[in-house]
Amino acid sequence: MKIVNARLRGSSGLYSIDFDGAYFSSITPQDRQLTSDTGSIDARSRLVCAPFVEPHIHLDAALTAGQPRWNKSGTLFEGIECWSDRKSMLEPDDIRNRALETLEQLVSHGVQYVRTHADISDPSLVGLKTLCSLRDELSDKIHIQVAAFPQEGLLSYPRGLQLMEQAIESGADVIGAIPHFEYTREMGESSLKEIIRLAGAHDCLVDVHCDEIxxxxxxxxxxxxxxxLFAGMGSRVTASHTTAMHSYDNAYCSKLFRLLKHSGINFISCPTESIHLQGRFDTYPKRRGVTRVKELDAAGINVCFAEDSIRDPWYSLGNGRLLRVLDFGLHICHMMGHEDFVRALDFITDHSARTLGIEKDYGIAPGKPANCILLDGEDDYDVLRRQSDVLLSIRQGQIIFQREPAQVVTPKHLSVNA
Known part of the structure; x- marks a missing residue:
């Protein structure tokens, strides 16, 4: 297979991209438009990009909004209560069918890598076990990491720590905590120390729902x-949400950022979900409640965007379209300058790949796995502005899906030739 007349991120001109089976074999600049032939794909001067990465979603809860009731207050805490009621109805086929439908939405919008959280505040661990099984079944089609997430507290929930150990034995790739939801500050701190200890002992990644308040x-x-930092595992640790940082004063943040930089941990912001859930206890002015993405990025700290929820008790919208999330995130975080636009896709591609620890095998370069997407635009700015469709997705040198660009018929009264 070969792609001709392609644009690449951060480069000018056109390129030919050659595949050798499941790997990229060469990336060659073109001095002119080439005619496609049998076995080649004509990009028609559109952008070929590394696949999108969804670094934070809850597949076990996806598509359950309104079941058994709606979250009327719109708060994180009522969402947890609604989910606790729905959780008692979970069965493997229920989780599997909803997860597959959600993954199909994600894949149709250019996602090939997913980190999903699975609630382990459940003695049966049905969510985690089902998603681990689905991960293994779909391994040749999509890369999935399963994170063991103690939704109701690692230490506050009965036998929470033992359930986390069982989750690791059942195949969890990532382990997490929710310290701000523990009963006391001391329990929250202890939960983090336990997670870092377990991660070191079992060689797991860490992703904590941290300060989502x-x-x-x-x-x-x-x-x-x-x-x-002290465990020497910063690059393997992620802090998700950190929305309280929106409410920290700048003097404290100045001190905090020094530690964050030294630690090397990653950050995930879920802007559509956070703008919806946070600020619920404010009258006016209302906080946006989204972490300091712009400042983290400017400090050289790795930060990326995620959707978090698709039609669940915490967020009743969502469609798997990360370009929509990116659009919201840049608006909310005041990242609307030209320098932000020209590298906008970093926040749903390279930065996310680094968070998942897959950067070694990610990207478009000779010798790397032949995974890429074709976007209906010329560069990051064009794709973001137009919220472009994904026209083609290739994984391991094979086409996953292909769609034609949308066609618009101009009404006669708007046509210059009318």
Whole structure:
């Protein structure tokens, strides 16, 4: 297979991309438009990009909004209550069918890598076990990491720590915590220390739902970063949400950022979900409640965007379209300058790949796995502005799906030739 007349991120001109089976074999600049032939794909001056990465989603809860009731307050805490009611109805086929439908949505929008959280505040671990089984079954079609997530607390939930150990034995790739939801500050801090200990002992990645609250006194992030730093595993640790950082004062953040930089941990922001869930206890002014993405990025700290939820008790919309999430995120975080636009896709591609620890085998370069997508635009700015469709997705040198660009018929009264 070969792609001709392709544009690449950060480069000018056109390129030919050659495949050798499941790997890229060469990337060659073109001095002119080439005519496609049998076995080649004409990109028609559109952007060929590394696949999108969804670094934070909850497949076990996807498509359950309104079951058995709606989250009327729109708060994180009522969402947890709604999910606790729905969780009692979970069965393997239920989880599998909803997860497959959600993955199909993600794949149709250019996603080939997913980290899904699975609630382990459940003695049966049915969600985690089902998603681990699905991960193995779909391994040649999509890369999935399963994160063991103690939704109701690692230490506050009965036998929570033992359930986490069982989740690791059952195949979890990533382990997490939710320190701001534990009963006490001390329990929250202890939960983070336990997770770092377990991750070191079992060679797991770490992804913590950290400080997902508007409380400026919720400061578990400093504990997580310090523990990761002292354990020498910062690049394998992720802090998701960290929305309390929106409420921290700048003097504290100045101190905190020094630690974050030294620790090397990663960050995930879920802007559509956070703008919906946070600020619920404010009258006016209302906080946006999204972490300091712009400032983290400017400090050289790895940060990426995720959708988090697709039609679940916490967020009743969502469609797997990461370009929509990116659009929201850049708006909310005041990242609307030209320098932001020209590298916008970093936040749903390269940065996310680094968070998942897959950067070694990710990207478009000779010798790397032949995974890529074709976007209906010329560069990051064009794709973002137009919210472009994904026209083609290739995994391991094989076409996953292909669609034609949308055609618009101009109404006669708007035509210049009318």
């Amino acid at each position: 508007d409380d400026p006194n919720s400061r578990f992030l400093e504990v997580l970063a310090a523990e990761a």
